[in-house]
Amino acid sequence: MGKTKLPPFHWIHVVPIVVALIGGIFIGMNLPRADAPAEAESTQQAEQEPQAPEARAAQEQTELPDLARKLENDPTAIGDADAPVVIAVYSDYMCRFCVKWANETLPVLEREYIDQGKVRLEYRDLNFFGEGSQQAALGAYAAGLQGKFKEFSDYVFEPGTVRPANELTAEALVEVAGDLGMDAEQFEKDMASEKVAKAVAEQQEEATMLGITSTPAFVVNKRPILGAQPTEVFTKTIEAELESLNE
Known part of the structure; x- marks a missing residue:
């Protein structure tokens, strides 16, 4: 039997002071914006450069409230519901940094942690780039x-x-749904339903209330990571979490 939880953004309405703190953490990090236009090659390169080590260290030491849902039937989660490390992933399908993370870091996490039952990903798909992102x-x-x-x-x-x-x-x-072996008719109905629209809107609301204004953004258990940082930033954070849980 899966755990029953309220949608994660509801605690925000109950603890507004904590929300303000979280928003300050995300905004105050001043990391590269994934939705910033690449007006010149130098600007584009600067956006893709990883954080300085001291910035990463400060980020890894910050703890946030638990955002994990851990629902057995969560439609947008990957991995075991009882995995010790849960990563909340705030992502946009039209964000080039999200594409980068999905192709470079995600396969490593799948092979070394998710498939081993150590990590679960819970996605909050966002809409920062218009109709394509929303759809x-x-x-x-x-x-x-x-x-x-x-x-x-x-x-x-x-x-x-x-x-x-x-x-x-x-x-x-x-058409893609049919190609992927889904019931395309049901997929079309669900995609246009009030239920799905509400669920996606709640994910957007949660990100907005947390002060997330660019993608990708992550919370590894209670540790925030912003941007498509090098894979080692994620593996080191995961290992630190696993170690702390075993102490």
């Missing part, structure tokens, strides 16, 4: 209702570059 988020949740969230996400991120908006329309995604 993809709706499609991801609808796919999750059929147990195909990972397959859907892998498809969207698979090219290694951001898919054009015309590949993320409702019509295009219904």
Whole structure:
């Protein structure tokens, strides 16, 4: 029997002081914005440079409230519900840094931690880039209702570059659902349903209340990581969490 929890953003309305603190942490880190335009090559390169070691160290020492849902039937989660480390992933399907993370870091985490039952990913798909982002988020949740969230996400991120908006329309995604072995008719109904729209809106609200204004953003148990940082930043944070839980 899965655990029953309120949607994670509800605690925010109960503890507004904590929310202000969290928002300050995220905004105060002043990390590269994934949605900032790359107006010149030098600007684009600066956006992709990892944090300085001292900034990462400060970030890793910060603790936030527990954002994990740990629901057995969570449509947008990957990994065991009882995994000791839960990573909340705030992502956008049209964010180039999210694509980078999905292609470079995620496979390592899957192989070394998720498949071993040590880590669970709980996605909060966001909409920072307009209609394509929104439609993809709706499609991801609808796919999750059929147990195909990972397959859907892998498809969207698979090219290694951001898919054009015309590949993320409702019509295009219904076709993709069929190709991925889903009930395409049910997928189309779910994607257009009030239930799915509400779930995606709640994810957006949670990110907004936390002060997350760019993607990707992560909370590893209670430790925040912003941006598509090098894979070692994630593995070191995960190892530190696992070690602390074994003490």
